[in-house]
Amino acid sequence: MNDVAAAAGVALKTVSRVVxxxxxxxxxxxxxxxxxxxxxxxxxxxxxxxxxxxxxxxIGLVIEDVADPFYSGLSRAVEDIALAEGCLVFTGSSGEDPARERELVLAFCARRVDGLIIVPAGTDHDYLTPEVEAGIAAVFADRPPGAGPDADTVVCDNAGGARTGTEHLLAHGHRRIAFLADAPSIFTAAERLRGYREALAAAGLPYDEGLVAMGRPDQARVLADLRRLLRLADPPTALFTGNGQITVATLRALAGTAGPVPTRQAPPSAGPVAIVGFDDFEPADLLGITVIEQDPVGMGRAAAELLFRRLSGESGPPQRLELPTRLVVRGSGERRPLP
Amino acid sequence: MNDVAAAAGVALKTVSRVVxxxxxxxxxxxxxxxxxxxxxxxxxxxxxxxxxxxxxxxIGLVIEDVADPFYSGLSRAVEDIALAEGCLVFTGSSGEDPARERELVLAFCARRVDGLIIVPAGTDHDYLTPEVEAGIAAVFADRPPGAGPDADTVVCDNAGGARTGTEHLLAHGHRRIAFLADAPSIFTAAERLRGYREALAAAGLPYDEGLVAMGRPDQARVLADLRRLLRLADPPTALFTGNGQITVATLRALAGTAGPVPTRQAPPSAGPVAIVGFDDFEPADLLGITVIEQDPVGMGRAAAELLFRRLSGESGPPQRLELPTRLVVRGSGERRPLP
DNA sequence: AGAGATGGTGACAACGTTGTCAAGATTCGG
DNA sequence: CCGAATCTTGACAACGTTGTCACCATCTCT
Structure with a gap:
């Protein structure tokens, strides 16, 4: 700018004015x-x-993994709104690791981002309190934070969606419904379990812990759990799978792509096991999978709008938004149990 | 920092040293x-x-769309390497719009990012030349830039992959193979078309423009083109689909999820049309789709490594990396034409 | 014609760091 | 006990902007 001023024969300030x-x-x-x-x-x-x-x-955006379609949809929505507000976005993936999340968030804070959108991993977010007090706006998405500052939060109706999905299976005559999900330490998984239990209770059915399999969402774990479930003396006739990754892993296990499966189980398209999954995923329609759909783009948009409203000075108590879910019927959830 | 110095009763510089x-x-x-x-x-x-x-x-990362699984995988790889180098990442989606790409890149440059990884949209990248001359390192990924600065580029073997895929269909007896892809203005689509033509030529088959359908990767366009192809007097017995999105759109069109399809065509699992797709996609294994797989994570990693090597002072002429592709046989590409 | 308003311009400090250099205190070798 | 080397510390400028204030030249109005 100095050089420009010199070249134009004017003062620095004049260049600034022009720019x-x-x-x-x-x-x-x-x-x-x-x-x-x-x-x-x-x-x-x-x-x-x-x-x-x-x-x-x-602004800074910390999600679990950009490569997961759920978060990448959210990410894109945030990005679009930020760009419209003339704002750039630092993106980081925590990989569900609280230490990495913290590292990323603090790095963003050191860069003095105006605001943060965080999908919180772990349970302790006290480290954020001084930053929020220092004036950095924060919005939590997908899950509420553990211990930490009171801030705006956008989640979906996890329990309600799981209840609807379970009720759908119950309505089709299933009485033994297995629940496969993320580890219960993850908020969404715990909430979905709650919805599943509520639906069972409302139908007067007992809660059988042996039908519940929660843990890491990787193929090996899901395969092992599924194998255990299908070998039970009184095996489930339906599965409720607790997120997109687990639904795909389950389908893969049933199809035999992921290794040997019990022979009593044919591939999903022909087999008797009914399936309803939480989260829609790209070709669920092609596979005919009935799902509880939530809206990652809507969630990203809601979080970003909340953030920018705070940045433009809106005060008031922290808000908590709960987005609705929707049952999408495609066939896999409407199979009746074999007699 | 001033306050800290005052509180500790030391000079500013000492605090800086401690920090x-x-x-x-x-x-x-x-x-x-x-x-x-x-x-x-x-x-x-x-x-x-x-x-x-x-x-x-x-660093700045400009891709076509974070929400596309291909780019989100690439994105995650870049992010991981950047974090390991102590670098944060600004991410932006161009949406295949050259103006938006330019806007994003220049905003990143104004922020004085150390380097850029760009999936170039459009054909004119001259706007980058002054920035590169000003010392911002740039690496192009997935496609080479149009007119613009000479910079490192990482692409995959688009023509080779398409040749392999087409040869695979030819080897299974197909003589009428349709080619559905992105608009030919997009580098990858043009290259894949070239590979397709090479394979046909090598087999001594004529190139029939009527079997080629290129354009926007959305469902409606693919459906319309597919309808036209299948209504030909001499319809194709096999399809080569030019990227993940188009493969899924094609399957959806064939399955009838996307609207009415010609009755001569049953859903892909039962139907006679063989399919090979470029790009692996999440549940291609579940759908039994044979694909030419490329490695988005590897591409992201290669681009980031190239960038950081430049940032740490490596000089020399711009490199052009071409990553290999791999045929993954799953069933859809091995169906023989009906007699 | 003189007072006041207006338009254009520039000098300077400040934002929060870090690099350079110098100076005081301490230690060491002889 | 003296000079040199070492350790610890601080003053100051600089990075590239922008906000504040002041200045001068024109106008405008009485």
Whole structure:
């Protein structure tokens, strides 16, 4: 900027005015400055600018994994809104590791992002309290934080969705419904378990712990649990799978792609096991899988809108939004138990 | 930092030394400074730091759409390597819009990112030349840039993969193979078309433009083109689909999920149309779709490694990496034409 | 013609760091 | 006990902007 000023024969401040389209610059002077900018290939240094002005016009987004379609949809929605607000986005994946989440968040805070959207991993978010007190706005998405600052939160109706899905299976005559999900330490999994139990209780059915399999969402764990379930003396006739990854892993296990499966079980398209999954996933329609659909894009949008409302000065107590879910009937959830 | 210095009764510079773990600070002084930092909840302002030091320890990543599984895998790989290098990542989706790409890239440059990884949209990247000359390292991924600076590029073997896929269908007796892909203005689509044509030529078959359908990857366009193809007097007995999105759209069209399809065509699992798709996608294994697999994570990693090698001072002419593809046989590509 | 308003411009400090250099205190070798 | 080496500390400028204030030249109005 100094160089531009020198080249145009004006003061630093005048260049600044031209660059920022501030009024009160003579047209011919502005012309000269523009020419100098052009010929020197000058580009304003936004780092210095934000240092001076206090706002960085950037936000941080910490999710579990960008590569997971659920979070990448959310991510895209956040990005779009941020761009419309003239804001850039730092993205980071925590991989469900609280330490990495903390590292990312603190790095974003050190960069003085204006706000944060966080899918919290782990249970302790006290480390955020001083940052929030220092004026960084935070919104939690998908899950509420553990111990930590009171902040806006957007979740979906996990329990309600799981209840609906379980009721759907019950309505089709199933009495032995297995529940496969993430580890119960994860909020969404715990809530979905709650919904599942509520539906059973409302139908007057007992809660059988032997039908519940929660843990890591990887193929091996799901395969092992599924094998155990299908070998029970009184095996389930239906499965409720607690998220997209687990639904796919379950289908893969049933199809035999992932290794040997009990012979009593044919592939899902022909077999008798009914399935309802939480989360819609890309070709669930092609596979004919009935799901409880939630809206990751809507969640990202809601979180970003909440954040930018706070950034533009809206005060008031922290809000908690709960987005609805929707049952999408496609066939896999409507099979009746074999007699 | 000033406040911390005052609270600890030391000079600014000493606090700086403590914060940065520089040697030559008395242990007891450091102790006092740490206490002051703790009690004031001080966090270093990395914006000011990077202004002073010249390096921002951040890179910009511009892809077509984070929500596309191909790019989200790439994105995650870039993020992981960047984090390991102590670098944060600005992510932006261009949505295949050259203007938006330009806007994002220039915003990143104004923030003085150290480097850029770009999946170029459009054909004109001259706007990048001054930035590259100003010292911002750039690596192109998935596609080479149009007109613009000479920079490192990582692509996959698009033509080779398409040739392999087409040859696979030819080897199973197909003579009428349709080619459905992205618009030919997109590099990858053009290259894959080239591979397809090479395979036909090598087999001594004519190139029939009527069997080629390129355009937007949305469901409606694919459905319309597919309908046209299957209504031909001499319809294709096999399809080669040019990317993940188009493969899924094609399957959806064939399955009838997306609207009416010609009755001569049953759903893919039962029907006679053989399919090979470029790009593996999440449950292609469940659907039994034979694909030409490429490795988005490997591509992201290669691009990031190339970038960080440049950032650590490696010079030399721009490199062009071509990653291999792999045929994954799953059933849909091995159906023989009906007699 | 003189007082006041207006438009254009610039000097300077400040944002929060870090690099450079110098100075005081301490230790060591002879 | 003296000079040199070492350790610890601090003053100050600089990074590239922008906000504040002041200045000068024109106008405008009485």
């Amino acid at each position: 920022n389209n501030e009024p009160g610059v003579n047209a011919s002077t502005a012309e000269r400055v523009h020419a100098a900018i052009e010929s020197l290939g000058y580009r304003r240094n936004d780092g210095a600018r934000t240092l001076r002005r206090g706002r960085t016009a950037s | 940065n773990n520089e040697p030559g600070v008395n242990a007891s002084t450091a102790e006092r400074v740490h206490a002051a930092i703790e009690s004031l909840g001080y966090r270093r302002n990395d914006g000011a730091r990077t202004l002073r030091r010249g390096r921002t320890a951040s």
